[in-house]
Amino acid sequence: MRKVSIWEVLFIPLFFFLIVFPILAILGNVTVEGMTLTFGDPIFWIAVRNTLITAFIAALLGVLLALGFGYFYIFHPGTVMYQIADFMNDLPIALPHTVAGLALLLAFGRNVMGFVGPTGLAFTLLAVVLAMFFVSYPLAARTIASAAEEIDKELISVARTLGDSPPQAYRRVVIPLLGEAIFSAFVLGFSRSLSEFAAVIMFGGNVPGMTQVLASYVFTKVEEGEVSMAVTASAFCILLSLLLVLVLRMRGWSHARGAQSA
Amino acid sequence: MLEVRNLHKAFADHRVLNGVSMGIKPGEIQVLIGLNGCGKTTLQRVLTGILEPDQGSVHIDGQEVTPLPPEDRMIGYVPQNTGLFRHLTIEENILYPLRNGRGSKEKFHEAVKLLSLEQYLDWKPEKLSGGYRARVALARALVSSPRVMLLDEPITEVDRAKKEYVLPLFRDVLLQLHIPVLYITHDPWEAGQIGNSFSIMKDGNVERITSPEEAFAVIREQARGCGE
Amino acid sequence: MTNTKRFFGIMGFFLIIGFLLLAGCTTSEQKSAEKQPVNAYVAAGLKKPMDVVIAKYTNETGITVVPNYGPSGGLYTQISQGQPCDLYYSADYALIEKLEKEGRVAESEKFMKEFVVMTVSKTGKEKGLTRATDLTKENIVIAVADPSAPVGVYSENVLKNLNLWDTLNTKGNIKTRPSTVNQVALMVESDEVDAGFMYSSTAVLYKLETVEKYGYDLSEEIIFGDAIVKGGNEAGAKAFRDYVRQNSNEFTKYGWEMYA
16 A cells, blocks of 8 residues: 555645535535525625625726736836835735724725715725725735746846837736736735625725625624524625636636647 | 947946956957856846946947947847747747837848748747747847847757757858847857857956867866856 | 754644644633633623723732623624633623523623714714704715624614614615724714714713714613623622622713613
């Protein structure tokens, strides 16, 4: 019999016990009653729709800004601007989410942005997008920067000798080569946005049927004692996340297949 | 005419370029022989414009280009790993300068013909061997209508048998251009195959030598220690 | 030892230490029975006065009280799931009744009376908001806690009983439903909303201007209760609970009324 390595002995049981088991616990506790109540609740579906749309936009914004960060990383790493941006990348991650929400509220609420509307930018779907963006941008930026690090800087030099200005070289050479990383950054940002709720509640408003997101819907159901609905909604979130991961993997496979035929 | 006057560049108190002065005439293929880590890369970066020298100047056809960025210098550059854009086909790679208004379709066809690349136009760079990738890189640089050519160890990884075939081809193509060419390599034999003048990097300076063989002795000395 | 082996040795060492420390935190300590710490799950709204009383208690008796502050509903769930709790202070007596039905309570009592109030911010005051009925005007921004917090349920009751709930929702004046009463207070305090519904004690705590106070006919009884959980450090819990009662002035100064 083949000698089993310590990695296999430790990893398999720990992984199944600590990661897979809790997920199965949720999926296994879904009841018909829960499903009827939850899927019959229009507030639930509005939360689903709102969450998917806002998370998508937030992730897109995150990627765009992350590409901007990538530009500084490649062309102006010595500058103060870059140092500040690089430092700030870690901040939203370390900030407790309610604090992040409060920060956004104070910055974009009516006391500063009152001219935009009666609540400033706060308590709107835009606020939900901003809160999600705030917490997911750092992940996107790190992903892009890390991939940009891997690109051979000679390619940029060559592009420039062929007449490209730095922005042109970035657009024509760097961004296409970042390819996979851009997609990863988007998926990361999207997932992170889907699961964010403390910052979203503080700044977005959390009004059912208007600015409430799926994560907060689940939380409220738990606190209200509507366990069957909370479980169903959670199971829905889990399956959504699994779908996301599957999509990411499938792209990974098609890329591997593409590379093989070369 | 490529002229370099009194280039100085130091990194953290380590002098890499110590008053480099050199001139290359049109039609001259000067081969700079030397080991890696002794200043060749820094010199190449100053010439292309990626790096600013601490002191000194670079002139092309009488015009001082030192303050100009790479995109304005009209210098053709073939880097060590050929620097082909792997997300583009061979054809798109060679046509790249046209995006910036450089070169023309005619130049493209000419370069492709000269370097026998007709059947590879639809390929992606990763499918080509080292020698052919170098051809593509050269073709691309040619299309950009350069005033000066700079090649940094373009076929260093290719095996000797293929080099014997490719080097004369490159030599002919480069001579036809009738512009100054700086070719960098650590291999004295390769130098002899392609160049019509020779120099070495010594103590942060470029010195002319009469033949590649002279380089052997210097290289042995250098092997004891540069580190860029 | 090779470098990688040493690396894993160190990692494993820290992991084991980490787990031991965690385990040490959750298992009861082997102190003498009288000095055993008391695990108290306390409704978040009681934090300020409770911290003061805990400090006094520890000072006088040397016994540690370990508070776990949170929304009463969440704390209820934890106790219901069997988490180690000796004493439970809930902002909603109904939750204690639920625990009693589950057979988890040794002793319980009604502790304090709380009331729902409407507070206004600086801008709210300028807009002339003095009563709940004023809230149906145009462009008014209101904060009502989400029903995950009991205060949210009570506030909804008030507004429903005043026949204002539907109008306010259709008009869209309820712009935010934060998840805790403190968040509501924060929004009124920072003038991000015109009016907010909270407990009278919260208003006192945040020094907000109260304009209306609602009776139990509108909100339902809001009774803070305390319960000694079965199977824990019941003696310690009892002793601390009695001490809290003796120090009720720490609480009433925040606007609560003791339940006689």
